[in-house]
Amino acid sequence: MNLMLSRLSDMSQKESRLIIGLMSGTSLDGLDLALCKIKGSGFNTSMELMQFESVPYPSAFIEDIRSVFSKRLVDLEKLTLLNAHIADIHAEIILACLEKWNIPPSEIDCIASHGQTIYHAPKRLHQQKYYPNATLQIGDGDHISVKTGIITLSDFRQKHIAAGGEGAPLALYGDVILFSSSTENRVLLNIGGIANFTFLPSDKSHARIISTDAGPGNTLIDALANKYFDVPYDDNGKFARGGKVDENLLKILLSHPFFTQDYPKTTGPELFNLLYFNEAVKAAKAESLSSPDLLATTTEFTARAISKALNEISSLPFTLYLSGGGSRNSYLVERLQQLLPDSAVMLTEALGINPDAKEAILFALLANETLCGSAIDTGAGPVTTMGKISLPI
Incomplete structure (x- = not known):
């Protein structure tokens, strides 16, 4: 041999x-x-x-x-x-x-x-x-x-x-192996360039496990931080915190057919990129928005897309465990907590896993x-x- x-x-x-x-x-x-x-x-x-x-x-x-x-x-x-x-x-x-x-x-x-x-x-x-x-x-x-x-x-x-x-998302297999629980419903959310999550019901019913992309994670936030502030990412959302969300632009960003397609589904920067964002800005007649307002709206886009998907996949209470670079954006995490008031939101460190290493x-x-x-x-x-x-x- x-x-x-x-x-x-x-x-x-x-x-x-x-x-x-x-x-x-x-x-x-x-x-x-x-x-x-x-x-x-x-x-x-x-x-x-x-x-x-x-x-x-x-x-x-x-x-x-x-x-x-x-x-x-x-x-x-x-x-x-x-x-x-x-x-x-x-x-x-x-x-x-x-x-x-x-x-x-x-x-x-x-x-x-x-x-x-x-x-x-x-x-x-x-x-x-x-x-x-x-x-x-x-x-x-x-x-x-x-x-x-x-x-x-x-x-x-x-x-x-x-x-x-x-x-x-391939996270499904590792999430099921490492994080299945009989005491709580869990969502393992990874916020990388794209946001994806696995829903693990406490009854461990295979029919109710879902693993899917939710939409953009850091990809647009990073792109705008680089374009307008010459930094690779918005550290702790400090620039987004200084802006105001434009609801009209946000509505247009969330209007893509991807957000109404059945789960599970996947996407990438091939769709959610600066071209997509710029076309939305033009459609919303939002060219005069300040850089902080644009970044605030983009961050809200990520938070709303994630919370929308999570609310659609389960009416059950769940604990949300975060990993990936977006889990270090405290402003984004705060918005997720506010949009998901019935869910505890924490890092995967609470489960013994380094969120950066997951x-x-x-x-x-x-x-x-x-x-x-x-x-x-x-x-x-x-x-x-x-x-x-x-x-x-």
Whole structure:
């Protein structure tokens, strides 16, 4: 048997596995690395976060990615080059973190790499009759595996689509494994570039579990903060706090058909971007609004879209647990609490999970299921395992 295939077999039989989960989201701010010690599989999984690092990307690297990100027309050579380049950069970050943590690569069982989303195209968005749901993440797993010497699982979203899903949200599987409760209804809300959540009823009824995108998260807030205030994000919503919400503009922003489509559903910056926002401003005749007013209205757009979705998916009381960059925006969190007065709103830290690390942890869990678990039936998504396996040699 091939030595690496033998290692895979041995890994599946181990009492526990050390897996590095990687996540780089649509905010393009950097790479999150979660070193997880995972025992068991499926609903018998236990996970311990051993190390976590969030490594910011250099501005030149971000601009490189932006040159092909969420665009219908791109330089094909640049896209091809970035597929390898992103993987090489991620591999360098992994090795640097392992050195910092004083852990030799040989002790890591595998890497679970989400890759960098470049374009998300569910059929509900592209509307082309003869084409299926599609999504593209680059940062090739073979490059990461060879450069680090560590078995790598990647490209998780393709299997989800092949099995009948839209490629997102994949948080469903980790949320069900780690956060199901028999004592409270829970919503796990991740506010990244796009906001997505999983509703977990306390009766654990598979028929009532829902995992879906709600609409924009930080994507428009960050874009306006950069455009009008020359900062990468609105720290604690300080600029939005200084503005006033324009209800007419807000109404137009919320009028897109996405918000009336059935759940579950997915979206991305391909829809909710500056072009969408600028067209709404023009339709609302709101060109004279101040920069703080525009940012206040955009932040309210995110809060209203999330609260609207949560109110529609459940009439039951629930506790809302937040993760992702938007969970650090205190103004946005305050608005969510005000719009959801019957719900307790807190960070996933209350459940023992670092809210910044949650998405990276998820991919470590998905890799663990592929290696030694089975297809998880959540009742709310395709019953499948995910991740292509790349061997170092």
